[in-house]
Each structure stands twice: as structure tokens, then as C-alpha cells.
Amino acid sequence: MDYSNFLYMREELPLIAVMVILLLYDLFGSERSLRHFQLVACLLFGAHTVWCLFPHESCEAFGGMYVYRPMLTVIKSILNVGTLLVFMQAHTWLEGDRTRIRRGEFYFLTLSTLLGMYFMMSAGHFLLFFIGLETASIPMAALAAFDKYKRRSAEAGAKYILTAVFASALSLYGISMIYGTTGTLYFDDLAARIDGSPLQIMAFVFFVVGMAFKISLVPFHLWTADVYEGAPTSVTAYLSVISKGSAAFVLMTILLKVFPAIAVEWQWMLYALIVLSITVANLFAIRQKNLKRFLAFSSISQAGYLMLGVISADAQGMTALVYYVLVYMVSNLAAFGVISAVEQRTGKVMMEDYNGLYRTNPKLSVVMMLALFSLAGIPPFAGFFSKFFIFAAAAGQGYYGLVLIALLNTIISLYYYLLVVKAMFINSTDEPIAPFRSDNYTRISLMVCTAGIVLLGVLSVVYERISLFGFGM
């Protein structure tokens, strides 16, 4: 075996290095030096993020097992930035009495899942893909249960691991059937050998539901609300953005690369899943009182919109998908950042707790409002443009009915997003959340998110840059 192949892993190797350094630092660092742990972690990971910003030549390693395309740099960079933002928002939480001694674990586990996602995205073979999938899933359960002394967090961890195992098992079963019918697991070879026999269709569905679980599409979404509600808020943010975004991207690449022969089938399947996800999630979202649960359903319906990019199955769809992930990331992280800041300070996560927030914490309220406007797709915020592009991609392939359903659903979603805005700005209460100042990490991350919400749509150059890579897919 040629060990120089490892050198192609330009993004994975530095990430492993960051992980190992942080692990050793956490284990052997003196009590005094550990006071700067978070700063060091953010700086190291920030350096890694910058390193990963620059695309290089397309290449393959290990006989096609590992594949690199410039588009991966884009999506990996988006995930990196998102992870960095999550790290910054986790600051106060990690400084808590019970979490401080275990913060090294938080970073290590989170970066492990990120590494898993890298492998999933760079896989050219189902085996590496599956290893990536598991690497991304199992530590996630540990993260969900990070506040294990809290009953809800422990429950979230348990529910996540049980569902994840179930989904992985189905997925693996599907992959084994694919191998059984075709005799190979290389993506490049598979495309020609998929012919749409019933067994292959079954294998395909089994494989896809594993991904649908990660993206949390209806009806494979039932774990989402409980886990999102119970897990620590920073983990929920990570789960809702990074995990979902990477899985959507992987699903799209595999569908395009491996299963073009049964495109009609999977497009119908996605059609059904999209309609179900958007509609059902909206119906649940309008009656939620807990903001984390509320954002869980919101994220399910956003996942439905995300799939509109997949169903259009062309370069425009890919571009729209990646752009959507980027915009969704800044919007959702802004919302979670506010929720996390409030929760850390007051322990409150219910919608009625936010009544009158504008009076006491105007800045946080405005950030939250912008985030929700962006999620609802109100111009001129970035969310409008991302929805526009993804609808345009789907309509470009003739899915007018689907786009119409999605549009009707955005009206419903506007209602429930505005409920939160109404609570903050209009509802009054005798006991509003007292004014407070959040830590600098959170403030910076919220500023970055807000800048993203306001600017990403207006700066047309962002979409154009992504589209440049989209054609190199």
C-alpha cells in the first residue's frame, strides 16, 4: 500500500491533528494552562478552517475509495465555519460547574463527528461512506447525553442512539443488498450496474432511509423533537445544522453518482418525502411552546426545502442546495445562539418566557427576529434568496406542483415564526427576562451570523462562486 495516498487527505489530516492536540492538552495540561482551553480550541480549529478554505486539484486516493472534488472544499468550509460558531456559542455552557472538567470531551466528540462527515462526503466507496456515517452518529449520541445528570439529556442520548442504530442497520442492510446484486461498492462502478430490479429498489430504499434519518425527513423524523429538546442547546444547534447539511449533501452526491439509472423512482420518493416533511413539520411547529422543540420542527420543514435542491438533480440544484445550507446555517445558528444565551443565563426556553424580551434585551431580540425572518424567507434577508434559488432550481425541472406546495407551506411557516417575534416585540409581561450581557464569544458569533443573514443575499458574488464549483461536481 502506498502511504503517500494519505497526503491527499488535505482536510482530514489537519482535523485529526487538531483533535489529537486538544485531547493531549486536555489530558496533560496543567490546571492553570487549561484556563485557556476554549481559546486554544477555537484558535486551532479556526486555523484549520482557514487552511481548508483553499481548494486544490481533484484527486482520488486508495484506488478510488477516497475522492476529492473542489466542491467539497466549499461544503466542508461551510461546515467548518458552522462548527466554529457552535464552539463559540457553547462557551458559557462549557464554563458551567458540571461541564468544565469535561469540555475537552465536548470538542473531541464534536470533531469526531465532523471527521465522520468529512469521510462520508469524500467517500468513493460505500464502505468508507458507512464508516463515516457511524463516526458521525455514535459520538453524537454521547453529545446529546452530555448533560447526563439531566433526565431529558440522558433520554435524548438514549433515543438518538437507539434510532441511529436502527437506521444504520437498515442502511447497512441496504448496502449489503447492493453489493449482493452488483458485486461492487465503488460508486463509479455501481452507476452502470444499477438496473432497477426490485431487490435493488429495496436496497436503495433501505439505504436512503438511513440518510433520511440523519436529515430528519418525515416519517423518519420522530426522534428529532425529543432529542433537540433534551440535548444541550449547542449540541442541538450542531445537530440541526452541521449534521443535517452534510447528510443532505452526501445524499445528493450519491443519488447523482450511483443511482442515475433509477432517477425516476427516487425523484418520486423525494417528492413524497418533501411534501410530507414540509407539511407535517409545519403542522407540528405551530403548536409548540418550547422553543427548542419548535426549532426542531422548523428544521424538519427546512430539510424538506433542502431536498428541493436534491430533486432537481442538476448543477443548479447542487448550487442552490449548498447555498441553502450556508444560509440556513447562519440563520439557524443565530436563533440557537440567542436561545442558548438566554437559557444559560435564565434557564428559560419556553416561548412565553420571551414575552417582552425586546424591552429588556433589544439586541438579542433583533438578532432573533432577523434569524426568524431569514428562516421564513422574507426579503431582503438571505433566507429569501436561498428559498428563491432552490425553488427556481426545482421549478426549472418542472416541479411546479411541488414548488406550489412548498410556497403554501412558507405561508404557514411565516405564521409560527412570527409568533416568536410577536412574543418578543408585542406581548407584554410583568416578569420579562432581565437585561444581561452575554459573553464575548457568543456576541462575536451572533454578529457573524447577523452579518451573514443581512449580506449573503445581497452579495450576489457568493452564489456565483458556489455555482462555479457546482459545475465541477
Next chain:
Amino acid sequence: MEYTLLILLLPLATFLFLGLVGMKLSERTAGIVGTLSLGLAAVLSYVAAWQFFSAPRVEGIHPPVVAWNFEWLRFTDQLHIDLGILLDPISVMMLVVITTVSLMVHLYSFGYMKGERGFQRYYAFLSLFSFSMLGLVVATNIFQTYIFWELVGVSSYLLIGFYYTKPEAVAASKKAFIVTRFADLGFLIGILLLSYFAGTFSFETLTSGNASVFAGAAGRTFLGCSVMSWATALIFMGCAGKSAMFPLHIWLPDAMEGPTPVSALIHAATMVVAGVYLVARLFPLYYFETPEVLVFIAVVGAVTSLYAAVVACVQTDIKRVLAFSTISQIGFMMVALGVSGMEGHDGLGYMASMFHLFTHAMFKALLFLGAGAIIHAVHSNEMSRMGGLRKKMPVTHITFLIACLAISGIPPFSGFFSKDEILAAAFAFSPWMGWTMSVIAGITAFYMFRLYYNIFWAVPAEQEHEPHEAPGSMTVPLVILAAITCVAGFIPFGHFVSATGAVLPIHIDWRVAGLSVLIACLAIALATCFYRKGTNSLPDRLEATFPRLHRAAYRRFYIDEAYLFVTRRIIFGGICSGLAWFDRHVIDGAMNGLAWLTGRASMAIRGLQSGQVQQYAYVFLLGTLVLTVWLILM
């Protein structure tokens, strides 16, 4: 010449600065910041003009310079929206005009607006307007023009409604915005039509005179007119709205509710000539592609000019007289463009139009600023509250007289030269047009001197306070503008601006000039005999003899009423009530239905989320199997 970007950025930065922190500054500081930044922009404009015109000619013309360009939105390789700075003879001239008048208004406002509430806001809006207007004239493409076109509309709206506690001002600002916006609808459709067929927004391609650019539109007609005619006529509709051409002029007289320096800047010198400027900018397009629209423009200009001149004769509010006079003079400029040709001496109209734009900006700003000084002194706009002010306000009197002589076309003041060129071009087009415009020039002289005598001579009105001369900050701009008005006519304008860019020597046609001066002198003599003493009863007797005509002219021939009838009765009452019913019942009904359905469905499925992980797995598996079976059977 990248520094020209600063000419735009300075006012923009000032607007942002004053808009954001202005209220924390003292009035004096805010005014000084605004004036200094505009002064700097003016200096840069002069430098740019000097540099542009002193550069050697290439093939007999000053080559246009794109000083800065930024691609903003790209649709196709040809079709993209840029933001840029185009320097060519007319845009450079406009830079000079705008910054000069704006600087004068900035200075003047120190005295005029002193102690007004919102002084800082006023200066912020002035900066915003200057930025927008400068951006409009240097546009490299028609879409940029459109963007800044709307921006000047907004700034004009803000400034007309500056006294927002006065209901008339609020109504006037709304009227101005809505009427011009309505016209801009046509403008936008015109832009879209044009760019659809030409595949570009760029002025360079649109005005290249190359017919192949519009090959796609050949042979296409709509309602009997070619598509190109529609496109250019619709663009002219936007110009007519902004430049207050009949019948879209109704907003301009009302816009006089704004502060008087604003009227001088926006509603006399700069914004209202944007329409003329745009027609001039697109002149090769009109000339080569749709000459019939050019004739239409000339007719609209002449009708407007005549109409406004007649109405101006009977108005009693001095700012309204000046407003109608502005409309009439812009009509002159439109006529000049409409009758113009392209090459050599045929292009006289184009040059004359731009020349008149230049001189008119100066003397009309002077007239408005003078009127402002008078209003400042007597606290009223009505002529009847004035009279006999020449001794009390000597500086205002002399400068106002200079401006009146200029607009009446008396040599050697600037208006004589530019108006003479327009009349010569009109006579060259057709004697009919020439005579019409000469008569209008005569009416102009009459109503201007009616105004002059009523203010400065006649019988002094009772005053609560003794009127006194305006402070230095107000008289200095008057003197400067008067000085410009005295000498601007001697500028060899044809050396700088002409339709093709080549030198167009100006010859004064003594037959035309003699005729126009004669008519003007007769009109002035008539006005002198009517109004100088203020005791001549002939005007009143005339009024009594033709009461209906006088009343119709005073009510501006009921155009406003006609608009109100159409909008209130026909559009609001007829069409909108039907639409409102549709909105209330069908659209809202659909929304309410959706909400009801959502609520019911939400109730129905809530059992799905039970919290039991066994059930989750069951649903998961069921979903998988249903999908499998469905896809296999498909």
C-alpha cells in the same frame, strides 16, 4: 480619473454621517459638515471638468471616459447591471451645474433654515439628494439611471415633506412621489422593452446609432406602433414625469410646499431637468430609431410650455409663478431636443437645449433663492403682501432683476443666448414652431416682470415687521449666481457640448434674435405699464371682461380636478372597490381556509409524536416498507 468616485461618495458619506449622528451635533456643525463636503465635491467636479475638456480631442471629439465601473448583477454576457461613472461632455456639465447650485443652496440654507426644527435632518437630506442626482448623471447604463432616478424621487419626497407637520406639505410630497412614480412605471417598462431587444443596458451600445443592435425589434408592432416607438415613448413618459411635462406636471406647483432652497435646487435647477438630460443622453437612439417620438417630444414640450406660461400669468403665489415658469422653460428644452438633428448645424437644438439647461439652472436657482429671501422678509408667498421692496432689499432686488432679464431673453444676460439658439433651432424645424416659441418667450417676459413689479414696485403692503435685507449667508449665493448669469452667455458652449461631440460654432442669428428681443421688450413694456405703479386698473378690467378664462387659468385649467375625478371616482370608486371585494373574500378567504385547515390537521396528527421510541421505530419501519412497496410496484 478615478477620483470622480469621490464626487459621489462624499455626499453619500455626509448623508450617512448626518443621518446617523446628526442629532447629536449642533446645527452649526451639521451645516458646516454638509457644506464642506459638498464644496469639496464641487471642487472635484471643476477639476474633472477642466481635465476632461483640456484633454486633446480624438477625431474631433472629447472621448467619453468610464472613470470607474463595477459589475453588480450579471444576467448574460451582454446583459448586466453595472454601477459606474461615465464622463462625457453632458455628464461633466451636469456635474458642474449640480455641485454649483447645490453648494449655493447649502450656503444659503444656513441663513434661511436657521433655527428650524430638524436643521440637521435637512442637511442630511440635501446630501442624499446631491448624491442621488450626481449618481444619475454619471450613470453608465440606463438601469443605473433608473436606480438613481428613484433615489432622487425619494429625496425629493423627503424634502418636499420636510415640514411634515403641515398637512399641505405632506399632501404635496405624496402627490409628487405618486405622480412621478406613475410615470416611472412607464419608464421601467420602456427600459425592459429596450433591454429585451437590445440585450444590454449600456448607454454606449444603446446610443451607438447602430441599427443592428435593435434588429430583434424590427417588424414588431403593438397597437399600430412599432415596439421601438413604444419603448422610447415609455422612457419619455418617465422623463415627462420627472420634468413635469404636460399632463404629468401637476406635482411641481404643489412641490413648492417644501423649503424654498429645496425648490431652488430640486424643483428648478437639477432634478426637474433630469428628464431633459435623459432624452439628451439617449438622443442618438431617438434620432436614429424613432424620429417620430422626437417630434412627439417637441409637441409635448411646446404644449407644456405654452400652457405653463399662460397659467403663470395669473398666479398670485410667487413660488407658484416660478414653478410654472420652470415648467415652461423645461418645455423649451424639450422642444429644442425634439427639433434637433444630429450632424453639424442641424444639431443646434441639442446644443441649445443643454445650453439652456445650464443657464436656466443658474438664473432659476437665483430667482428661487431671491424669492426665498423675500419670503423670509415678509413671511408670505402672496404677491399682495409684497410691493415696494426695492429700497428695503437692494441686493435681492438687483439680483432678481438680473435673473428676470435673463429669463426674458434680454442681452447680454445668459438666457438671451441660450433661448436665442432654441428659437433659431425651432425656426429651422418649422416656422410654425418658431413663432409659437417666440410668442411663449414673450409671455415669459410678461409674467416675469409682472412678478418683478408686484414684488419690488407697486404699492407697498402693510407689514407687521419692517422687511429688511437677508443676512450675508443668503445674499452671497445670490450675488454669485447673478454674476454667473451675467457672464454665462459668453461661454462658447458649442465647443464643449454638441450632439456629435464635434465643435459647433455659435452664430447669433440676428433676425431671430432681433425678433425675440423685440417681443420681449414689448412684453416688458406692457408689464411695466400694467404693474409698475400698482394702480393701473386695466388688469382688473381684463379680468372682469374674461372671468371664465381668468378663473380657468388661475385653476390651472382644471387639470388637477380632472386627475382627482379619474383617480377618486373611476379608479378608487369603480375598479378598486371590485378588487377590494376580491381581496377580502377570495384571497383572504383562501388564507383563512388554509389557516383553518392547518389547525384541524395539526390537531388530527398530534398523537404521532408520542415520545415512545418503540413507536418511533415502528413508524420508521412502516415508512420504509411503504416506500419500498410503492417504488417496486411503480
